[in-house]
Amino acid sequence: MTSETPALTAKNLNLPNLRHAFFTRAGGVSEGVYASLNGGVGSRDAPPSVQENRARMAARLGVDAERLLVPFQIHSAEARAVREPWDAEARPRCDGVVTTEVSLALGVTGADCGMLLFADPKARVIGACHAGWKGALGGVIEATVGEMEAHGARRADIHVALGPAIGAMSYEVGPEFVARFRDADASFARFFAPTDRDGHATFNLPGFIASRVEALDVASFEDLNVDTYADEARCFSYRRSVHRREPDYGRLVSAIALA
Template sequence: MTLETPALTARNLSLPGLRHAFFTREGGVSEGVYASLNGGVGSRDAPPSVAENRARMAARLGVESERLLVPFQIHSADAVSVREPWSAEARPRCDGVVTTEVSLALGVTGADCGMLLFADAKAGVIGACHAGWKGALGGVIEATVAEMEAQGARRADIHVALGPAIGATSYEVGPEFAARFRETDESFARFFTPTDREGHTTFDLPAFIASRIAALNVASFEDLGVDTYADEARCFSYRRSVHRREPDYGRLVSAITLL
C-alpha cells in the first residue's frame, strides 16, 4: 500500500485537523470495466481487489482499513451519527454519515451522483453524504447538516465540497423527470435546459446541489467541477456504462477524517 494513491482535494476543506480525499479511478488493482481504483463493494468486481483498493484509500487518509466507513446507500434523505467501526453486515442503510470521532473516516460512493464532504473544524464535526437527484430533492443534504448540528457543529462554520458528479451537459432526462422537480417547486425549472430531442432536457445536478447548500447558509461551498460522464480517465460513470452496454461499473469513493 502507498500514501500516494491519487486523489482530488478541495481548497475549502484543507483545514487544520482534517484530511480528505475525492478518490478518482486511478491507483488501484481492479481490471476491466473496474480499472483500477474501484471502491464499490456492491459491484461485481473481485472482492479482494475492492478490499485492496479500499485499503489504499484508507492509507491515503491515514486510518486503518476497518475505520474507513461507507454506508449502504439507498438514495434516501437519512443521515446518522457514527461512533465506531461497523461490520460489513451492519452497515447502516442511509445516505449521510456524521462523526466527532478522531481517525474514523467517513465515505460515500458515487458514479454520477453527487458526493459531498462536510467539516466544522472548530467543533470537530465532519460528515459525508451521497446526493443523487432523489436524495438531493428529498433532503439528504439538509439532513446531514442537521445531524452535524446535533453533534455540536455550527452551520456558519460548516464547509462543504462537492466531488466528481455528472455534469449539466451530460445528463439528459425525459419530461417525467423534469415534471417531478417542477411539481415540488416551480422555480426548479431553472435547472433544466431543452435539448434537440423533443420533450427532453438536460439536468444540472451540481447547480441543484449548490442551490440546496446555499439555502443553508454554511461557511463555504466548493464544487470541484469534475464531470464523471465526460472525464473517463479519472471517473466511473453509471450513465456512460449504460450507454456502452457494459456489464457493470466501478464506484468512486470520497471520504474525510478528523486527525
C-alpha cells in the same frame, strides 16, 4: 506506496487536523471496466481487489482499513451519526454519515451522483453524503447538516465540497423527470435546459446541489467541477456504462477524517 494513492482535494477543506480525498479511478488493482481504484463493494468486481483498493484509500486518509466507513446507500434523505466501525454485514442503510470521532474516516460512493464532504473545524464535526437527484430533492444534504448540528456544529462554521458528479451537459432526462421537479417547486425549472428531443432536457445536478447547500448559509461551498460522464480518465460513470452496454461499472469513493 499506498499512502500516495492519487486523489482530488478541495481548497476549502484543506483545514488543520483534517484529511479528505475525492478519489479518482486511478491507483488501484482492479481490472477491466473496474480499472483501477474501484471502491464499490456492491459491484461485481473481485472482492479482494475492492478490499485492497479500500485499504489504499484508508492509508491515504491515515486510518486503518476497517476505520474507513461507507454506508449502504439507498438514495434516501437519511443521515446518521457514527461512533465506531461496523461489520460489513451491519452497514447502516442511509446516505449521510456524521462523526466527532478522531481517526474514523467517513465515505460515500458515486458514479454520477453527487458526493459531498462536510467539516466544522471549530466543533470538530465532519460528515459525508451521497446525493443523487432523489436524495438531493428529498433533503439528504439538509439532513446531514442537521445531524452535524445535533453534535455541536454550527452552520456558519461548516465547509462543504462537492466532488465528481455528472455534469449538466451530460445528463439528459425525460419529461416525467422534469415534471417531478417542477411539481416540487416551480423555481426548479431553472436547472433544466431543453434538448432537441421533444420534452427532454438536460439536468444540472451540480447546480441543484449547490443551491441546496447555499440555502443553508454554510461557511463555504466548493464544487470541484469534475464531470464523471465526460472525464473517463479519472471517473467511473453509471450512465456512460449504460450507453456503452458494459456489464457493470466501478464506484468512486470520497471520504473525510479528523486527524
